[in-house]
Each structure stands twice: as structure tokens, then as C-alpha cells.
Amino acid sequence: MDFKNSAFMYLLGGLVGLFVIAQSLYFLIRAVRRSRQLGISGVTIRRTVASSAVFAVLPSVSILLGLITLAKTLGLPLPWIRLSVLGAVTYELPAATVALNAIGESISAPVSGPLAFNTVAWVMTLGCITPLIIIPLFLRKILGGVHSLRQKDTHWGDLFLTAMFLGMISAFLGMGISDGLLSILTLLTSAAIMGVCGVLVKVKKVKWLENFALPISMLGAMALSILYASLLPAELLPAGLWG
Numbered sequence: 001m002d003f004k005n006s007a008f009m010y011l012l013g014g015l016v017g018l019f020v021i022a023q024s025l026y027f028l029i030r031a032v033r034r035s036r037q038l039g040i041s042g043v044t045i046r047r048t049v050a051s052s053a054v055f056a057v058l059p060s061v062s063i064l065l066g067l068i069t070l071a072k073t074l075g076l077p078l079p080w081i082r083l084s085v086l087g088a089v090t091y092e093l094p095a096a097t098v099a100l101n102a103i104g105e106s107i108s109a110p111v112s113g114p115l116a117f118n119t120v121a122w123v124m125t126l127g128c129i130t131p132l133i134i135i136p137l138f139l140r141k142i143l144g145g146v147h148s149l150r151q152k153d154t155h156w157g158d159l160f161l162t163a164m165f166l167g168m169i170s171a172f173l174g175m176g177i178s179d180g181l182l183s184i185l186t187l188l189t190s191a192a193i194m195g196v197c198g199v200l201v202k203v204k205k206v207k208w209l210e211n212f213a214l215p216i217s218m219l220g221a222m223a224l225s226i227l228y229a230s231l232l233p234a235e236l237l238p239a240g241l242w243g
């Protein structure tokens with residue numbers, strides 16, 4: 001029996017999905033009612049809802065790619081649950097990769113058993129609980145400290161925020177190049193495609209591309225990584241790539 005895709009896991013996923021949909025509908029209905037109380041026309045409300053739906057769905061393409069990637073290793077229900085609530089593709093994939101590497105397994109193959117599956121699930125879940133504690137308890141104090149720093153010295157305040165952002169990006173870059181030349185080429189390809197999209201958005205004013213830049217860069221890099229893998233010598237490829 002495939003425990004990763006068992007009926008119980010699908011039941012949990014369905015319950016979580018229904019809760020998320022119900023919550024969204026609740027706030028949508030409240031917002032529409034409040035808009036009518038404020039005298040906003042029905043045409044404006046419908047256009048706002050439609051545009052919001054488009055801007056919500058299009059960036060989710062990258063999340064779908066993360067779901068497909070994780071489904072091979074963890075089955076469909078767990079990634080579905082994770083990415084439906086708090087999870088983000090930039091967190092879930094690294095968290096699962098680190099957890100599996102720690103127990104001697106790989107994100108490119110299905111987990112070996114319930115122990116590995118539970119390990120990944122706990123790592124992914126506990127990592128996402130931290131912000132839920134920090135934000136309500138300490139965010140105001142943290143923002144106050146950053147605001148105070150920027151008031152005293154704008155240069156050092158901006159430098160501090162930039163350093164924090166670069167530190168976070170560096171952590172992801174380290175994982176991106178850990179598997180050798182193939183990973184490096186894929187990473188550089190993704191960055192190049194994102195750069196081209198950025199130029200088109202900023203310089204050529206192709207505004208619609210802004211919502212597609214992330215999935216385009218991911219899909220493009222993934223497609224070209226297949227080409228790279230077919231061209232590179234076997235000794236330069238990650239172990240078990242085609243296994």
C-alpha cells in the first residue's frame with residue numbers, strides 16, 4: 001500500500017482544501033457586502049474580483065510546479081496540504097531537500113518509508129510554525145528597531161535590510177549549486193531568463209509578463225536542464241539522476 005497517497009492522506013488534503021476555500025469565500029462575501037454599503041457600483045466590484053482572481057492564479061503556476069516536483073517524492077496529498085496553507089515553493093523544496101539529505105535520501109526519488117516521510121513532514125511543518133510565533137509577538141518591535149535605525153542613518157538602515165535579503169538568497173544559492181555543474185548551469189539559466197523578463201517588464205513595459213516571470217524562468221531552466229543533462233559527461237551528473 002502506498003501510504004503517501006492513501007485515502008486518509010487525501011481525506012486530510014480535502015478537509016484542508018475545503019477550509020481554505022470556505023475561508024476565502026467568507027471574506028469575499030464580507031468584502032462585497034461592505035463594498036455595497038460604501039456605494040461602490042456592481043461593475044466596479046465585479047472588475048475588482050476578476051482582476052484579483054487573475055493576479056492570484058497566474059503567480060500560482062510556480063507553486064504548481066513545486067507541487068509536481070514534491071509529489072514524486074512525497075506523494076500528492078502532503079505537498080498539496082503544505083502549499084495550500086502556509087507553504088511556499090521557495091521554502092518547501094529546500095526544507096524537504098535538507099531533511100532528506102540529513103537521513104541519506106534524495107529529493108529526486110520517492111521516500112523509502114514512513115520514517116523518512118514523517119521526518120520531512122515534521123521539518124516542513126515546524127519550520128513554518130516559527131513565523132506564526134515571531135510575527136504576532138515580535139514583529140512590531142522588530143519593525144520599530146528597523147525604522148529607528150533608518151531614521152538615525154538611512155544609509156546603514158538600507159544596508160542592513162539589503163544584507164538580510166542577500167543572506168537569505170545566499171542560503172538558497174548554496175543549495176542550488178550543491179549538486180555540481182548541472183545545478184550551476186540550471187541556476188544560471190533561470191537567473192538569465194528572469195533577467196530577460198525583468199528587462200522586458202521594466203524597459204519595454206511588458207507589464208503582463210510580470211506575473212509570468214517566475215514560472216517562465218522555472219520552466220525554461222527545467223527544460224534546458226534536460227538538454228544539459230544529455231550533453232554533459234556522466235561523471236559530472238548527480239548520482240542516480242536517471243535512476
